[in-house]
Amino acid sequence: MMEIRTPKTHKAKRVLEKRAPKLVENGKKTLILHGTKTSATVSSVLMELYRLKKGGAIKYSRRNENIRPFESGGETSLEFFSLKTDCSIFVYGSHTKKRPDNLVLGRMYDHHVYDLIEVGIENFKSLLSFSYDKKIAPHEGSKPFICFTGEGFENVPELKQLKEVLTDLFRGEVVENLNLTGLDRAYICTAVSPTKVFLTHCAIKLKKSGTIVPRIELVEVGPSMDLVIRRNRLPNEGLRKEAMKSSKDKPKKKVKNVDQDDVLGKLGRVYIPEQEVGKIPLPDKSKGVKRERREGKVKKNKEEGSASKKLKESE
């Protein structure tokens, strides 16, 4: 026995519609979690990440002991949280002896784990330790510039994945119209070595230059850390293809009945249906429709018109 449940309030209906799969999607929300044990650096990293992504992130403050992203059974809790909070990126921080200051960045597709990448944090500098002029402090929720430097991001597959994940994480909403005065932050990621990435967050100072384009100056404001790649899990091919599908990709339509010939050029085939002689519609030979009659009528009208003119002129 099944029953149909529909939301009883407009607000609930709007929430459900917002979470439904759409052609053009909303910005991805981030879920920030603690693991069984977290060190001071990890907790502050998670807190600062939450602050950077204030509008689009949800931070859980309790420990989660049954979440192990890289194990097969340890993802159920993550998927449940993702479903409940409608988040498709998660950041899971933990600290063990084997993996100190560990951060797992992961993405979800349809609320199932899509890919994971595990990084270790080194040389973490909190945003409180940077001193700068408060006027240039970036506003909450502003769209950031994201910059990647280094050949590693192109050659090393793990760094490639990290580049994609960081873009997804920092991107926020995809907007059509941008207010140029609201550009005040930039994330700089540099591949220092094939396994290490230096990440920092800077505020933008726009200085006058001779042209419309202002001169950009970056001032480090936010947290800066070194990310050391540990483990990763790439998405499986089928899932990746499905996730990358967008509505605008039309499958290449095979043009039928057209051939290319070297000698003759482009050849086409034309199919003529069988003629059913008995069923061909006969031409309309009724008197009024004949061309001579029609043309004769037109001429007559013209003459009459000119005749009436003559009459008028004579009068």
Place this chain on the structure above:
Amino acid sequence: MDTEMDQIYQIDVGNLLAFNPNHRFSSAPSSREELVKECVTEGTKLVQAIADTLFNFPSTESVDGPLVQLPPPTTKLPREKHLPRPKPPTKWEEFALKKGIQKRKKDKIVYDETTDKFKRRHGYDRVNDDNDIPIIEAKASDEPGEDPFAKRLDDKKKRVDKQQKNRLQNLKSAAKAGALPSHVQLAASALPITGTKAQPKKLGKEELGDVAGLAATSTASGGKFDKKLPGEKPPKKQGKHHKYLPVVPRYGWVDEEKEQTNKVLGKLLSKHSHEILNVGKAINMYNDKKEKKKSGRSDKLKPKKDITKKKPYANKANK
């Protein structure tokens, strides 16, 4: 820009993203500050490159500042949810397609012939309302004992139920294809017990709490020291509810006990005491008690005291 290396940045303006694939650290950076500095300068160059293209876009003035239209992003990132799946056609839609029936837009206001007015199609005071029919003429096929009005209501109910069933079937097939509309959820309701139509009565919150309390009283200490689960309310006080007044009246406060007795005396000794005291009832009660005392007790039922037996404690006390 530098011309030493072929500095072609991969810029994605829609994402405000720039990638410089050609940078190589010229020498192993000596210190952390040097490294940081170099990274920031490289970053500045990239941001400058994006800003160059960005500020050259045609901008429209708005209240907050110059607005610029961003192109769609070029880097492909995976979606967070699947593409919306096409809904399978409903039974009616299939039938309409087959028969070539077109949808016709209905007007909200319709002309009502019985009252020669324009009435709305749905809602208050509508056209062809079932409740408005005063007379239903009897047809030859009607049975004598049947109520035609009740029959109409019954028919309508049947139609509504049928439509509900059809709607459920359509939604089920849509759910099977993975295309359930976002505001609808299909949930399995309780299974009906075979043979009976009555569904098991669901216990409310308070009733569940009472049940827990009942179980607690079966323990030796009456459930007083049982570990309470989080959220469980303390048990309602069992047994007699006494309210004892304070023995020594509080300083400055009225002596409540005195007040109480004075109140009763006052009522008894007042002018209207005969109205308060039901003399007849009081006499009856007294008489009944007297009679019970006389008749009910028989000494044969009472255990007889044996005077020869000595109390053990009495002996000990003597020693």
